[in-house]
Amino acid sequence: MNRRSAAPPRKTIATRVLASFAVTVIAFAMTVGWSVVAQRRAAQDNEELARGYLPAALGLGQLRASQGTLAALVEGSPDERNPEAMRYVLETLARVRHQTFVDTRESLRQGLATVGSPSSRELAAALTLELTAIEDELEGDKEHFEALLTALGEGDKNAVNRILVEAGPLEHRAARRLRDVAERIRTSMDRISEDAQRREQRAIYALIALAVLTLGVGVLVSIHTRRLLAPLARVTERAQAVAHGDLTPQTVVPTNDEIGDLAMAFERMVGAVASAQAQALSNERLAAIGKMAAHVTHEIRNPLSSIGLNIELLEEELGAGESRSLLQAIAREVQRLEHLSEEYLRLARLPSPRMEAEDIAGAVHEVVNFSRAEMDRADCKVRVDIADKLPPALFDESQIRQALLNLLRNAREAMPRGGDIDVIVRAEGMSVVVRVNDRGGGIPDEIRPRVFDPFFSTKGEGTGLGLAITRQIVVAHGGSVTAEPREGGGTSFRVALPIAPARASEPRGGRPALPPARQAISK
Template identity: 35%
Template sequence: MKLSLATRIFLGYAVVLVTFGAVSLFSVAELHRNQLEIRLVSQGYLQLSQDAAALESFHTNQEKDTERILEEPSAETRRGFIRLARLYVPSLMTERLREAQDRAREVRGLAPAGEVRFVMDLESRLAELSLRAQSYGRAAEAVFTVLAREAPAPDEVARVGAELRQQETAIGRDIRFLRAVLNNRIRERVDGAEERERRTGLAIITLSVLAIIVGLVATAWSARTLRPVRTLIEAVSRIGRGDYSAQLGVAGEDEVAVLAREFDAMARSLQAREAQLKAQAEALMRAEQLAAVGRISAQVAHEVRNPLSSIGLNVELMQDAFAHATFDSPAEAHEAREILGAVTREVDRLTEVTEQYLRMARPPRPSLEPTDVTEVLASVLDFSREELERAGVEVVRELSPANPRALADEGQLRQVFLNLLRNAREAMLDGGRLTITTQAHAREVEVSLRDTGHGMSEAVRAHLFEPFFSTKEDGTGLGLAVCQQILKAHGGELSCQSAPGQGTTFFVRLPRA
C-alpha cells in the first residue's frame, strides 16, 4: 500500500499518541482499581471488623454480668440484676447483629466479583450468630426465671447455668472466629494491594519507557522520511551554482521520492541541454572561425592564384627556351634546369594550397545519392596501392559483404578517404598495418581506418579538426577540417580515437540510403 508523506508522519505520531494514551488509561484503570480496593477495605471489612470487635466486647460484658447474677447471694439484688439484664441483653445483641448484617449486604454491593463469595460467607456466619443469639436469649430467660425465685433449687440453677455458659462459649468462639477471618482478609487485601501497587508502578514505568522509545522511533522515522527534502534542497543549491550532475537516487513511492526522481530527470535533462548548448556553441564558434578563414582564404587565394598562374606559365616558357639555349658548361645548364624545376614544384604546391583554401572558403554542395561505400573505398585503395606499398604499409580489408549503401557524394567521399589514407601513411613513416573496416548499422554506415602509427596525445586530439592546426612541418592544417566539413554537409560525422604509442583510428559515419 502506497502511503503519502503526510499520512506516514501522521501514522507515526498517531502511534505515539496511542501509546501514551494506553499508558494513561492503564494508570487510570489501576488507580480506580486501587481506589475500589481501599474503599472495600476501609468502608467494608474494617467496619465489619469493628462490628465484630464490638460484638465481642458486648458478649464479654454479658458473660461477666451472667457470672455476677449467678454468684450474687442476695435474692433482692439478684432480681434487680435480672430486671436490668432483661431490658438490654436480648435487644442490644440482636440490634448489633442486624447492623452487622446490613453492613455485610452493603459490602457485597461494593465487593468485586472475586469477593462476593467471601462476603456471602460472612453473611451466613452473621445469620448463624443471630440464631445463636436468639437461643442464648431463651437460655438467659430460663436462668433469670429460676434465679428470680426466693429459694432456687441448686441443681436446677447449675443445670440452666451450664446451658447458658455453653451458649456463651459457642457465641464467643463464633465471634472471635468471625473477627479473625475479617482481620486475615483485611491483611490479605492490604498485602495484595501493596503488591499490586508495586507491580503497577513497575508496569507504568516500563510502559512509559516503551512509550518514550516509540516516540523516539517515530521521530527518527519522520526525520528519515524528511531527510530527502534536505538532500533535495542541497541539490537545488548545486544546480543553482551550475552543477547539473546532482542526482538524489531516492527510492520509494511517496511524494518526496517522486519529486526526487523528477528532480533527477530534470538534472539529467539540464545536463544534456548544457552539453548540447556547449556543443552548439563550439560548433558555432568553429563555424565562425571557418567563415572567417573562408573569407580570408578566398581573398588570399584570389590575390595569389592569378600571379601563380602567370609565374607557372612563364616558368614553362623559360623551360622551353632553355631547351634551345647554350651554356658555358653542362653544369650551368643542369643547375638552371634544377632551379626552374624547383620553382615549378613550388608553384604547383602553392596552387594546391590555394585550391584547399578555396575549397574551405566555398565548399561545393554535395549531390547526395545512394552510394556503395565499399566500392568507393575499394576504388580509392586500388588507386593508392602503389603509394602505400612504397611506404611499407600493409592494408587489411575487413569490408562488410552486405555492401551497405549511404547517401553521399561519391567525389567528395573519395576526397575524404584519400585524405585519411594519406594521413595514415604519413603517421607510419617506418611502415605498418592499416586495417579498414566497414559496418552497417540501423541508421548509418560506419567506416573505420585503424593504423599502427605513433598515435597522438589527448591535447593534440582536442584540436585535430581545427583549421590550420597541424603536427606536420609542411602541413596546412586544412585536410581534416575540410573532411569534417564535407561529412557534416552529408549529415555524417568524423571522429577519432588515439593514444600515444597505440595507433590512431578514424571513424567515418554516413547516413544510410
C-alpha cells in the same frame, strides 16, 4: 533473444520521504499506545479498588464493629435491672449485623466479582461463601439471646452465667473469622497497590525509553531526508555554475531516484550545450577562415598564374644551366602555392551535400582502389573488412569519397615506414560506421581533441586542413567523426553516417554496387 533481468522497482523521493515519515509516526504511535495502555491499566486498578475492594472493606469494617459490640455485650455483665433495654440493644445489633452481611456479600458479588481481575473474582467468590458460612453459624445465637433475656427477667443468675459461657465462644469465633476475611481483603488490596506502583514505575521507564527512541528516530529521519535531498542542492549549485559559464560536464554518482535522473539529465544537457557551443564556435571559425581564404585565394591565384606562365617562357628562352634549375625550383613553389590555394578554396566553397541512399561498401572499395598506387609507393597495405548485408546509408558520394580519402592519406602519413591500414565497415544501431585504423605512433591525449581544428597538424608538412574538411563533410551529413586510440598502438578514426529510411533505400541507377568483400588487401 537475450532475456534481460527485470530492473528493480525504483524508489522515488516521495516514497522515501513518506516511508521516513511513516517510521516517525510509528515510533510516535508506539509511545502514545504504550501510554494509553499504561493509563488504561492504572484506571482498571483504580476501578477495581474503588468499586470492588473498597465497598467490601467498608462493609467488613461495619460487620466487624457490629460483631465486636455483640461479643462485648455477651462477654460483659448484662444489665439485670433493665432487661427490656438489653433486649432492644441485642435485637438492634442482630438486625444491623444481618443487613451488613447481606450488603457485604452484595458488594462482593456486584462489585469485586464484576470489575476485578480473575484472581479478585475468585477471592470474591470464596469470601462470599465464607461470609455465608459465618452468618449460618451465627443463626444459633438467637436462641442464646432469648434464653439470656428470659433468665435476666427471672433473675436466675446461674442460668445467665451458663448461657454466657455457651454464647461467648460462638461470638468470638465469628469475630475472628470476620477478622480473617478482612485481612484477606486488606492483603489483596495491598498486593494490587504494590503491583500498580510497580507497573507505574515500569510505565514511566518505558515512556522515557520510547520518548528517547522517538526523538532518535526523528533525528535519523531528518538526517536521512537531508541526505536524500542533498543531490538537489548540488544540482542547484551546478545550475548556478553553468549560468556563470562553466560548461564542463561533471561526473554524477547514479542514484535510483528522480533527483539522480535529474542530475544525470542536467549533465547530459550541459555536455550537449558545450558540444553545441564548441560546434558553433568551430563553424564560426571555419566560416571566417573560409571567407578569408576565399578572398586571399582570389587575390593570389591570378598573380600565381602569371608568374607560372612567365617562368615557362623564361625556361624556353634560357637553355640548360644553373638559371634553368632556379626557374624550376621557383615553378615548384608556385605549384605548391596553387595547391595550397585550392585547399583553401575547397574549405571555403564546400557545397551542401546532396543526400541519397547509397551503398557505402561500394564507395569504400572505390576509394581504396583509387588510392592503391599511392599506398604502394608508401609501402602500405590496406585491409578492408565489410559486414554482409549492410543497410544503405544517406550520403553525397563525391564528398564522402573525399572524406575517406583524407582519412586514408592521414593514416599513410602516420606510418612513414609503411604498415597495415584497416578499413572496417559495420552497422551499429541507426548508423553505418566506417573505421580507418593505422598502426602509427598514435595521438597524445592532450592534443587529440584538436586534430580536427583547421591548420592544426602534428606533421612537419601539410596544410592541416584534411581532417577539418573531413569533419565538415561528415557533420554536414548528420553524422559524426571521432579519433580514438587503437588497442595495440596507433589511431582509429570512426565515421558514423545515418542509415537511409526505407523509402529512400533503393540504390541510384548510376553505379552498380560492388559485392561486399569480407577481406580485401591492396598492395
